[in-house]
Amino acid sequence: MAKINPLPPEELSWRCAAERFSFATTDEVASLSEIIGQDRALRSIEFGLGITNHNYNVFVLGESGVGKETTVKDLLERKAKDEPVPDDWCYVFNFGDPDSPMALNLPPGSGSEFSGDMDELIDSLKRDIPRVFESKDYEKHRDEILEGQQERTKNLFFRFEQKAVEKGLILKKTVSGLAVVPAKGGKPMGQEEFDSLPAARRAEIEQDLQVMQEKLSDVVREARAIEKETKDRITALDREVVQYVVNPAVGELLEKYKEFKSVLDYLERVKDNIFDSIDDFRPKEDMPLSIGGIRLQRPEPTFERFKVNLIVSNKDAKGAPVIFETNPTYSNLFGRIEFRVQLGVATTDFTMIKAGSAHKANGGYLVVNAMDILRNIFVYESLKRMIKNREVRIEDPWEQYRIISSITLKAAPIPVNIKLIIMGEPFIYYLLHNMDTEYRKLFKVKADFDAVMPRSDENIEKYAHFIATRCREEKLVPFDRSGVSRTIELGVRLSGDKEKLSARFNEITNIIVEASYWASVEGSKAVTAAHVERADAERVYRNSKISDKLRDYIKDDTILIATEGSAVGQVNGLAVLDPGDYAFGKPSRVSAKVFMGDSGVVNIEREVKMSGRIHNKALMIFTSFLGERFARKFPLTLSATITFEQLYEEIEGDSATCTELYALYSALTGVPLDQGFAVTGSMNQAGEVQPIGGVNEKIEGFFEICKAKGLTGSQGVIIPRRNVRNLMLKKEVIEAVRGGKFAIYPIERMDEGLEILTGMVAGERGADGNFAEGTINFLAEKRLSELARGLKEFGKPPVEQKKGASNNALPVGEGGEKKKG
DSSP states (O other): OOOOOOOOGGGGOOOOOGGGOOOSBGGGSOOOOSOSSOHHHHHHHHHHHHOOOTTBOEEEEOOTTSSHHHHHHHHHHHHHTTSOOOOEEEEEOOSSOTTSOEEEEESTTHHHHHHHHHHHHHHHHHHHHHHHHTSHHHHHHHHHHHHHHHHHHHHHHHHHHHHHHHTTEEEEEETTEEEEEEEETTEEOOHHHHHTSOHHHHHHHHHHHHHHHHHHHHHHHHHHHHHHHHHHHHHHHHHHHHHHHHHHHHHHHHHHTTTOHHHHHHHHHHHHHHHHTGGGGSOOOOOOEEETTEEEOOOOOOOGGGOEEEEEOOTTOOSSOEEEOSSOOHHHHHOEEOOEEETTEEEOOGGGEEOOHHHHTTTSEEEEEHHHHHHSTTHHHHHHHHHHHTEEOOOOGGGGGOSSOOOOOOOOOEEOOOEEEEEEOHHHHHHHHHHOHHHHHHBOEEEEOOSEEEOOHHHHHHHHHHHHHHHHHTTOOOBBHHHHHHHHHHHHHHHTSTTEEEOOHHHHHHHHHHHHHHHHHTTOSSBOHHHHHHHHHHHHHHHOHHHHHHHHHHHTTSSOOOOSSEETTEEEEEEEEOOSSOOEEEEEEEEEEEESSSSEEEEHHHHTTOBOHHHHHHHHHHHHHHHHHHTTSSOBOOEEEEEETTOOSOBOOSTTHHHHHHHHHHHHHOOOEETTEEEOOEEOTTSBEEOOSOHHHHHHHHHHHHHHHOOOSSOEEEEEGGGGGGOOOOHHHHHHHHTTSOEEEEESBHHHHHHHHHSSOOOOBOTTSOBOTTSHHHHHHHHHHHHHHHHHHHOOOOOOOOTTOOOSOOOBOTTSOBOOO
16 A cells, blocks of 8 residues: 655645735725625525515525625615605594504605695694684574574474463473473462362363373474474584585595595595584583592593504605514514503504504515524414415404403504515524425525635635725725735635635624724734734634633643554544534544454443434444455454543544544554544545544644644644645644644545554455455454454353343354344
């Protein structure tokens, strides 16, 4: 097998030459006017915004910090400004059903004008109608009607009284009304006096009383008819005189809004109600009432029913509305009906209806966050209902859960035409897509933002423009060429690939802002590479307390990690810890023990349920690899245990596959492994080393440990060759490699790493099917053969296994088939 050489310093990172830029500082660079590296997402959003079908709403997904919100906002504002401004919407009183306010729409800006017109109309009527009632002509006509009524009524009763007198009777007022009673000398006759009359006379008087009482009833009815006729005539007079004020005033509005049928219908109802409630406009005398010694002012008539509740006004709008609802509660989205509490009683009316974001976004675009709408009760289902029905209702969602229902308003729904854009993490998109069948019908456009982009010359130039834009918008210190170059290098490292640039512009912006701060602290007129590096170093220092503590534990041997010498059955593995704000590499000692038996390779972490499924799969893969390599002439019968020493949390992932196999090889053969190396790499069943994640953090984590314990020049890290393109190491590591103090070895096959760790040839099978003597594979096969033969000679020992326990590897026969123990 060819010798594996360490990587030269040039392959450990990619450097952006400052000389490639022609500007001195970003003050000379134009601002960025486009989105970088999101062609797929941009095309999707443009398609979703362009199609008018109401079911083609957009879900924008992508990792946090990739610029979803900024991009969507920019695209929407550019598109919306050229679109028509939607109508104003208002609620008005429903004279036919007061509990169901009516919704009216008017052209943009006309809503506030209509509201002002109605206020002006009522104010003018409140001023002019009382003047009509105070005029002499009105009083003259009214008095004539009343005098005529009084004269007719007076004559009616006078004739009745004359007839009563002729019969010896008289009309008398009692507590229960008018009554006919016997009379003598023009005065009512007493009961005793009446009883003293002869019986014949009494009978005659009683008969006359009965006849006259019936006639009195007829007279009273006729008097009431005259009174009603008088009231009707006065009402007709009132309407006749008031119409000279109302008709011209309302007529002006009817002419002004003649193109809007719903407004015309409403104005006609307003006019009818004014005529029906003329008394509300009459001048009122100040006549306080006294109840129980408390003086109460007579309530003034209310004219709230004539008001216009303008809930959406687009008077000053330029184009279609774009609403970003950052707190999408039910009431914030769909509106609410407020209440006024007086003397412990809650009341409401149509003027207390308040609009939500859905009303304000009508005719435009509404943007919400997926997690927020799922977190707020009722919102997600109501949004879907709004899209399906194409209308928004203002209602109390808790009403259905109350034991006792309350009377409230049922406002008319408002038709909506909204393009809904939801932004969220990818897992929410796929969760809704797979679990909610309605979601697929309503959100048919997926705009997927990538976290990386190609490291092309064009994108590098755009990065420089992006930095210039941030400096101008946030009034930062300008960057010089070196500062721009170093920021781009950090963008490459953040992407995790030398051929890519990060699209997580939130983190790039943080670097820009912090570098500007350190430049201002030093009084520099431009941000240089040194300021960018300091910003990065300071950020690491603020967040690296945990990694520093772990390094201290390793340095003082609280956590056992060897960085020099050799040992059998143990090797340094590498993992990445990411508490959330800072990811760092953590070395761990992996050890293996081999002994006679047939329980197979046992992963101690798995037995105690401290490993994940991917890690368990990796262990089974390398067990299969061992069976294929060595169980050709004898069954693979051994007992071995593998563990991560001093591991107190769950382990997951397959990046330690090679590490565990090397420890097992060493334990099998007794060949010591170089402890100056750490290993990371996944592996398939053919022994090919596969790439892993977090390679930069793993290398730098082990380097820090070696530096703390002392660099010897024989230390290094073994990584998959396919991870070379992911290397963007710190300058300190690169300089250590250049000085021969540290090395990084890339391998393609597992055997190559074995040779580096042992200093021996791994060995391959020759034409005779055997490994060459002295190779590691020869020693491993020999030991396995001895274990198999020993087990056969001594007999198979009983294997007790707890119920539910697992065997990661059963003995493998010559055909590669697993045998039952």
